[in-house]
Amino acid sequence: MSWRYALKSYVTxxxxxxxxxxxYFDDKVSIIKDSFPKSECHLLILxxxxxxxxxxxxxxxxxKFKNEFEPYVDSAISHxxxxxxxxxxxxKSHDDEDLDxxxxxxxxxxxxxxxxxxxxxxxxxxxxxxxxxxISKDFHSVRLKNKKHYNSFNTxxxxxxxxxxxxxxxxxxxxxxxxxYLKKHDxxxxxxxENFSNKFxxxxxxxxxxxxxxxxxx
Ligand SMILES: [Zn+2]
Ligand SMILES: [Zn+2]
Numbered sequence: 337m338s339w340r341y342a343l344k345s346y347v348t349x350x351x352x353x354x355x356x357x358x359x360y361f362d363d364k365v366s367i368i369k370d371s372f373p374k375s376e377c378h379l380l381i382l383x384x385x386x387x388x389x390x391x392x393x394x395x396x397x398x399x400k401f402k403n404e405f406e407p408y409v410d411s412a413i414s415h416x417x418x419x420x421x422x423x424x425x426x427x428k429s430h431d432d433e434d435l436d437x438x439x440x441x442x443x444x445x446x447x448x449x450x451x452x453x454x455x456x457x458x459x460x461x462x463x464x465x466x467x468x469x470x471i472s473k474d475f476h477s478v479r480l481k482n483k484k485h486y487n488s489f490n491t492x493x494x495x496x497x498x499x500x501x502x503x504x505x506x507x508x509x510x511x512x513x514x515x516x517y518l519k520k521h522d523x524x525x526x527x528x529x530e531n532f533s534n535k536f537x538x539x540x541x542x543x544x545x546x547x548x549x550x551x552x553x554x
Contacts, residue, residue, distance in 0.1 A: 346380075359379070375480075380470070381408050420551075426550060456468065460514060487523065493514075493517035525542055527546040
């Protein structure tokens with residue numbers, strides 16, 4: 337079985353997976369931890385209907401789909417917030433400053449979600465089974481290993497839940513999208529917007545500093 341289908345068993349039989357990756361499932365969805373998390377907290381919501389699971393997200397996510405899955409999106413978002421609250425505290429120096437994150441975001445779930453959680457899909461998904469990403473916006477992870485990983489969440493390659501359904505917008509071919517956003521697009525720090533051009537290892541070091549300037553382990 338190709339790695340493109342590595343998510344399939346979470347769709348067909350989440351009850352058989354007991355390695356801690358499944359955080360919730362019912363008849364409609366499985367919510368799992370991404371096995372290659374690109375941030376501190378990176379979850380996937382997988383619809384369990386085979387018909388939906390086989391569909392391309394930009395084609396199948398319409399108003400009805402969003403209504404049906406919104407509650408699961410909300411609960412995954414809350415999971416991300418609780419994960420952060422349990423594991424980290426915001427450093428004192430950032431408590432009262434009017435920085436990008438705006439004070440102690442771990443005291444205010446709405447603010448945290450608005451500033452620090454990203455929900456959406458990849459315009460060219462690498463995994464065959466339809467999935468929605470719910471990810472904290474730190475990109476502080478050993479699994480974040482290359483430009484493609486970073487840009488897939490930090491450019492127009494990533495389509496936000498709020499921007500779905502995609503009414504009338506033409507995306508271009510998969511190859512065009514990948515060239516524009518994953519290969520040619522500069523690496524821009526998601527905290528301070530500094531441009532790292534093509535220098536992934538510099539960005540990676542910088543992300544480490546950014547993260548540690550805001551958060552410390554409890
Ligand atoms: Zn994906
Ligand atoms: Zn920065």
